[in-house]
Amino acid sequence: MNAIATRPLVLDPDGAADPCARCGVRASSVCDAIPTSDLARLSAAAVTGHAAPGSSFIDEGEPATAFFNITGGTAKLYKLLPDGRRQIVGFVGVGHFLGLAVSDTYAFTAEAMEPVKYCRFSRASLRRLLDDFPAMEKKLLAVASNELVAAQEQMLLLGRKTARERVASFLMAQARLGVACMAPRSHFTLPMTRGDIADYLGLTIETISRTLTKLRTEGLIEIPGATDIVVKNRLAMERIADASE
């Protein structure tokens, strides 16, 4: 009933001097490349901050002065064309590292969907960290490489897949989210609107809605609520997503 009252509050002996030592997301982020004994270095480099839903904490085109590590909430990353057309290039959650671009300006806007908490590193302080901890650089390279692979997969989706295949791909990717082992979930919640999905898949709201309805009438999925998805026929969905028919 009252989680806060029943949960034992673990206090760190060092107090507020070393917040990174008590950071719950360290294990799932690039920060775990810093040895525990050196966490003070990390704490000194990071500045925490937060962003309310609908507000952006990175703005496309603005000078890229800092890097971010998401410690709470979720955000969408998007690029805009002058006339308002929008392409969402990714959804990010806890542990995600942002702003890797070496260029002088941010390549995308990052807007909070749920309240976002983050750690902020200035270019200079991150550079110093990386100089002193090559393991962190290794970790960042691994992260960037994986994102590059994901981006190429998304290019295939945007360039060559049909609306049906895009939606199926998206749903199956969501089903796999946060599931470490093989089995994707059969029931999950979509934390974004139809508009967000559309701008992520290069389609329109109406096409998303129609395609979901079609998949539902075919018995492949169920949609108990607008944001709830139940996959009834995983194999068929995977086949549509992979275009392997």
Place this chain on the structure above:
Amino acid sequence: MNAIATRPLVLDPDGAADPCARCGVRASSVCDAIPTSDLARLSAAAVTGHAAPGSSFIDEGEPATAFFNITGGTAKLYKLLPDGRRQIVGFVGVGHFLGLAVSDTYAFTAEAMEPVKYCRFSRASLRRLLDDFPAMEKKLLAVASNELVAAQEQMLLLGRKTARERVASFLMAQARLGVACMAPRSHFTLPMTRGDIADYLGLTIETISRTLTKLRTEGLIEIPGATDIVVKNRLAMERIADASE
């Protein structure tokens, strides 16, 4: 995969132990992160090879056993769907580093367009190099970051731009290729076929042809030969590419 790989010593009849010392593309690749005094280490880790036009030296889905540094020629990188639909995720030339994916299999196929020469690093030997030369890891991270930015730009193109905007974007990007300073070339050659351009822009051969013809009849470009492009009105082309009208 009908490419040929040999140890550099074999290709190096005059017996020098470090062919990397005479490598003309070192300056423009990640290899310049290795100090000149340690080039023997680099030479020992690399195995040179080459691929004839039309043949692939990386195959999507195959176990990712090595990394490649292009030292000559150009190649296209693509992903395939089971039914043959193809998405080209990039064109690469001299100095480009390939295979960064941390996953166990290659995410794309790399096929030579012009005769390709490359240096090949096994996972283990590259790892050893990176452990010993953090500067190289830094360089790779910078490269990966920049590619990520480019990939996101391509997502915007594939997801939200019209055929006309895509072709204009592509042409202006080609005009800027290999030009360090601000001014893009007004005349250049396209090293790829219409089919390749189509699969890069998520369109068809016919649409590429029609769109180029339209741009020509409008006086924005000239097409002296199928592979020659002369930009007559750069400003207008940039505006179309950026959708800023």
Place this chain on the structure above:
DNA sequence: CGGTCACTTGATCGTCTTCAATACCAGTGG
């Protein structure tokens, strides 16, 4: 020459978009 290959051009088709109406749901205040 006949053959192939790449490109161009034309006619038709289909998928997805656009425009528009309606349904839904939560929050608010009468």
Place this chain on the structure above:
DNA sequence: CCACTGGTATTGAAGACGATCAAGTGACCG
């Protein structure tokens, strides 16, 4: 309790952009 409101989702009808199908051109080459 119920109308009002604004944001979100669904559904329908019409339209457009790019795909597909098909024919024709030109270059290169054995």
